[in-house]
Amino acid sequence: MASRVVTVERPPRLRAVDTMGPLLIVRGLLVTARHFFRNLFAFMRGRRTIATILYPEEKMAWSPAMRGMPVLVQMENGKERCVACGLCEWACPVDCITIYPAETADEIERYPEIFDIDMSRCMFCGFCEEACPEEAIVMSQRVAIATTEWRGSLWHKRDLLVPVHELDPRLRYIRRGYDRPDVPTPAQTAERLEKR
Amino acid sequence: MAKITVDGTVIEVPDGSMLLPALLDHGVQVPHYCFHPKLSIDGSCRMCLVKVEGMPKLTISCNTPVRDGMVVDSRGPEVAKARQGVLELLLVNHPLDCPICDQAGECYLQDYAFEYGTREARTQEPRRKLLKRVDIGPRVVLDQERCILCRRCVRFCREISETAELAVFNMGDRSVIDTFPGEALTNDYSICTADICPVGALLSKDFHHKMRVWFIDEMESICPSCANGCNIKIGTARREIQRLLPRRNDAVNETWMCDYGRLRYGFVNDDRVRVPTVGRGTPAITATWDDALDEAARRLGALARTDGRALAAIVSPHLTNEELFVYGQLVAGGLRTAQRDAAIPLGPADDYLIKAEKAANGRGARDLGLAARSGELDLAAIRAGVETGTIRGLLVTGTDVWELWGERADIFERLETLVVVAANAHPLLGFADVVLPGLTFAEKNGTFTNHAGRVQRIRRALDPGEQPSDGDIFLALGRRLGMEIPPGPFEPAAVLREIVASVPAYRDVTWDAVGGLGVPTIEA
Numbered sequence A: 001m002a003s004r005v006v007t008v009e010r011p012p013r014l015r016a017v018d019t020m021g022p023l024l025i026v027r028g029l030l031v032t033a034r035h036f037f038r039n040l041f042a043f044m045r046g047r048r049t050i051a052t053i054l055y056p057e058e059k060m061a062w063s064p065a066m067r068g069m070p071v072l073v074q075m076e077n078g079k080e081r082c083v084a085c086g087l088c089e090w091a092c093p094v095d096c097i098t099i100y101p102a103e104t105a106d107e108i109e110r111y112p113e114i115f116d117i118d119m120s121r122c123m124f125c126g127f128c129e130e131a132c133p134e135e136a137i138v139m140s141q142r143v144a145i146a147t148t149e150w151r152g153s154l155w156h157k158r159d160l161l162v163p164v165h166e167l168d169p170r171l172r173y174i175r176r177g178y179d180r181p182d183v184p185t186p187a188q189t190a191e192r193l194e195k196r
Numbered sequence B: 001m002a003k004i005t006v007d008g009t010v011i012e013v014p015d016g017s018m019l020l021p022a023l024l025d026h027g028v029q030v031p032h033y034c035f036h037p038k039l040s041i042d043g044s045c046r047m048c049l050v051k052v053e054g055m056p057k058l059t060i061s062c063n064t065p066v067r068d069g070m071v072v073d074s075r076g077p078e079v080a081k082a083r084q085g086v087l088e089l090l091l092v093n094h095p096l097d098c099p100i101c102d103q104a105g106e107c108y109l110q111d112y113a114f115e116y117g118t119r120e121a122r123t124q125e126p127r128r129k130l131l132k133r134v135d136i137g138p139r140v141v142l143d144q145e146r147c148i149l150c151r152r153c154v155r156f157c158r159e160i161s162e163t164a165e166l167a168v169f170n171m172g173d174r175s176v177i178d179t180f181p182g183e184a185l186t187n188d189y190s191i192c193t194a195d196i197c198p199v200g201a202l203l204s205k206d207f208h209h210k211m212r213v214w215f216i217d218e219m220e221s222i223c224p225s226c227a228n229g230c231n232i233k234i235g236t237a238r239r240e241i242q243r244l245l246p247r248r249n250d251a252v253n254e255t256w257m258c259d260y261g262r263l264r265y266g267f268v269n270d271d272r273v274r275v276p277t278v279g280r281g282t283p284a285i286t287a288t289w290d291d292a293l294d295e296a297a298r299r300l301g302a303l304a305r306t307d308g309r310a311l312a313a314i315v316s317p318h319l320t321n322e323e324l325f326v327y328g329q330l331v332a333g334g335l336r337t338a339q340r341d342a343a344i345p346l347g348p349a350d351d352y353l354i355k356a357e358k359a360a361n362g363r364g365a366r367d368l369g370l371a372a373r374s375g376e377l378d379l380a381a382i383r384a385g386v387e388t389g390t391i392r393g394l395l396v397t398g399t400d401v402w403e404l405w406g407e408r409a410d411i412f413e414r415l416e417t418l419v420v421v422a423a424n425a426h427p428l429l430g431f432a433d434v435v436l437p438g439l440t441f442a443e444k445n446g447t448f449t450n451h452a453g454r455v456q457r458i459r460r461a462l463d464p465g466e467q468p469s470d471g472d473i474f475l476a477l478g479r480r481l482g483m484e485i486p487p488g489p490f491e492p493a494a495v496l497r498e499i500v501a502s503v504p505a506y507r508d509v510t511w512d513a514v515g516g517l518g519v520p521t522i523e524a
Helices: A021-045 A087-091 A127-131 A164-178 A186-195 B019-025 B077-092 B108-116 B152-159 B191-196 B259-263 B289-306 B321-334 B362-367 B379-388 B400-404 B409-414 B427-431 B470-480 B492-502
Strands: A070-074 A097-103 A110-118 A137-139 A161-163 B002-006 B009-013 B049-052 B071-073 B140-142 B166-169 B176-179 B202-204 B217-222 B231-237 B240-246 B311-315 B340-342 B393-397 B417-422 B434-437 B446-449 B454-458
Touching: A070 A164, A087 A097, A087 A127, A127 A137, A137 A164, A161 A164, B002 B019, B009 B019, B019 B049, B049 B077, B077 B108, B140 B191, B152 B166, B152 B191, B191 B202, B191 B240, B191 B259, B217 B454, B240 B259, B289 B311, B289 B321, B289 B393, B289 B417, B289 B434, B289 B470, B311 B321, B311 B379, B321 B362, B321 B446, B321 B470, B321 B492, B340 B362, B340 B379, B362 B446, B379 B409, B400 B427, B409 B427, B417 B427, B446 B492
Parallel strands: A070 A161, B002 B071, B311 B340, B311 B393, B393 B417, B417 B434
Antiparallel strands: A070 A137, A097 A110, B002 B009, B049 B071, B140 B202, B166 B176, B217 B231, B231 B240, B446 B454
16 A cells, blocks of 8 residues: 655644643544544445445455565466576575475476475565566465465465466566666666775 | 785795696685686686786786796786676576576576676677587586586596597587587596586586575585595485585595495485384384394393304494494404404496495404404305304394395394394395394494595584484493493594504594594504
8 A cells, every 4th residue: 555645734832722731632532523423424324434444345455565475476378487496495584485396398497396385484575576586476465365274374386376467466566676767777886886 | 936926915836837726726716617626728718817917918827827926916907807708708698597507506607797797788689599408428418508618528528537528519609518429428427527517507417406506505524435435525405415526635536526426325315214123024013222222132142142153243334433443342342252244345446436345434344353354254254154053143234245145035034133233224124133223424423444544534414313323322232231331422533532542553543633634544
């Protein structure tokens, strides 16, 4: 959810009304009461003005920057993009990823025979996504991943695969970082370091 | 000695040496691909360029002899720019295979591209398309696109293995490494070409797509597969051995090792015996360590008390010197017999690294008096004794005796008592009254003595957990057989001090001194 910044103008010094203690309680209660009755009548008339969302009937439209459960990108041909390079496994600060690579006859000769994520350990930091050289593991918008049994939190490759079109917003979001004029190029960074 | 100035510092280097090895020995980092200390000079990669005062152009340091008073600039702006150019040319056609390349993480091209490269490609042309996954031999796979044509592998095959299977074919930018038509890279040292390949062009099939190198922990040890005692690094990950790599020791194996030894580590990972068993027949009954040791001691002790010649001990040449020493004391003091011999498996040998004795410590067993001397019962005589019925009990370490005696079940069926200490499942264990699981070379600390009498250190690379080492088993058996052994676990360093005190040839050996590259014993 994108945050808004509102600049509030504060009075330069205390006014006379701010010093009358008991009256302030009434003022505060009036604010609460105003919101309560306005929302109550609005809700009865069916025209809501409140920000509260009635989960789970209603769900929030998250920004693509939201990091939910990490998933594997499934290409149009049904195969995973992952080549089992092991960088996410290495980047993971909680060691929740386990990969066993294997060889195929395809042009890209390497694939993960086993790709497990222990979601009970995952802390949704997104380092795996950042480390991935193939855009193969991305943070999805899935958050309802609670299970009733202990084994249910160990996700295997077949459960982790998500078709690429479903992940399009996130993929476009992470690609924004590749070509940013405000981020200095390596050459510019080197130049700056040399000057220092 | 010649005095040369490198980046403002004066260093002394031996006369006649080339500049690059001299700089590397003094810790000056000069990037290089084609130079290898054990191969001839090629000068093909152009990466080790340095500036030498008085020379008109930059010069490759691997092929420049040192001269007294030489002034060298190894990292100035001119040198850095040249290196960047060389790297850019090498990277023009190098595929972006790093995520699927086994070399990633220990790749010189990656390292130098990070350190000296430009990070940005200026070429728009497509990369060169060549053959990938070329099956050039039974143990090595070639990727021609990744090759940077340093020719280390070609020189290795000509100079070290002397088989010359590899060569560079075609010219200019069409050059590729390949085998001669109809030939394959089959020499006994072929995986060394994958070791010395600075990029991922030549790869070991055994390690192909197996494990990323950054997950591997390495431990310095000794190859257990023959008497040569090549220095190795054990690479472990996920509580298993992933690969063995040679380690440089100019007195033993230079920087090489044979494929046989390199690929023979599966016995550490698979088919292990972990729990003691008691009783013949399959499946034998698993027992606690205490019960199994009690049973073994009861059976051996009964025979030892009646007749000293009814018992014999088979000595495994895979045990460390320290274990052998304690085992020797157990045989003499606990079994009270002088009938023991080492069961040393033999195999093919060559005139370089591969030795006929296919066990690491046959020499140690002989040095410590655990092999039959002349006039004593040797392995064949023990076998004859078993067959005629004079020897009724055997204490066996290792399982090589099964093969050496011709895999004959009837010999072992005759025995009243057979106690085996072995690390792996094996047909011999089916005839044992008591099986005591041992540990492999990767799980213990100790020393091996190689064929030439060099004592070298092995180190624990895998944690065996609660499982006692072979030395602990021998001590526990000794205590149960009434030997005076002070309490406490088996301590290899302390046992080595005892060996040094009692075996004259080992008097220069200390635990700390054998740690690095080993110590030669004194020939008596």
